[in-house]
Amino acid sequence: MRGLLVIGHGSRRWEANATVRELARQLADDQRWEAAVAAFLEVSHPDIAEGYGVLAAGGCTEIIAYPFFLFDGNHTHRDIPAALEAARESHPATRWVLSEPLGxxxxxxxxxxxxxxxxxxxxxxxxxxxxx
Structure with a gap:
């Protein structure tokens, strides 16, 4: 089974986090994955490990991680992959792949x-x- 993890930066502004959650909700019915969950790099919850865990607990063994960022940078090359790998350690039967941001x-x-x-x-x- 495949799951989608939509990753936002995380903000103290409710509206910014709601946009990430709404994107995950709108992508949830795509036939290419069984579930879609929003998660955040920092500040807000669920964080990446929590979102990854929700998908793994739901039976997803392949996690497609989409960074909902406009540009490529340290978060997409360093921080998000490190958080995904740390999350995978708690769910060794899973694997993840990181999509590119819009750019x-x-x-x-x-x-x-x-x-x-x-x-x-x-x-x-x-x-x-x-x-x-």
């Missing part, structure tokens, strides 16, 4: 263009800038 994928570039276009339309129609 400059074409869909990200198009999403940025769409957001900028929305901002320009909003600015033009309101006559002033949104200062949030």
């Amino acid at each position: 400059l994928h074409a869909c990200v570039i198009e999403a940025v263009r769409a957001r900028l276009a929305d901002t320009l339309v909003r600015t033009a129609s309101s006559g002033d800038r949104d200062s949030r």
Whole structure:
């Protein structure tokens, strides 16, 4: 059985963590895995070991870990793999593979263009800038 672990950074802001949980919820019904769980690198729970444990306890022997980060960096090359390997030690019948973050994928570039276009339309129609 295969499980998906959606890994967010973790934040003190409830909204940021809720986005990671919502992504896992929306990906849960994908036929390529039996379950999807959100987990966090730091600050919030479940942490990576707890999320990994939920999937392993549910019978998943292969864990696909998706870092819900925009860019590649130390977290995706060092911190997350170390946490996944530590979690696997408690579940030796499992194995994990780490997906790449979005980075400059074409869909990200198009999403940025769409957001900028929305901002320009909003600015033009309101006559002033949104200062949030």
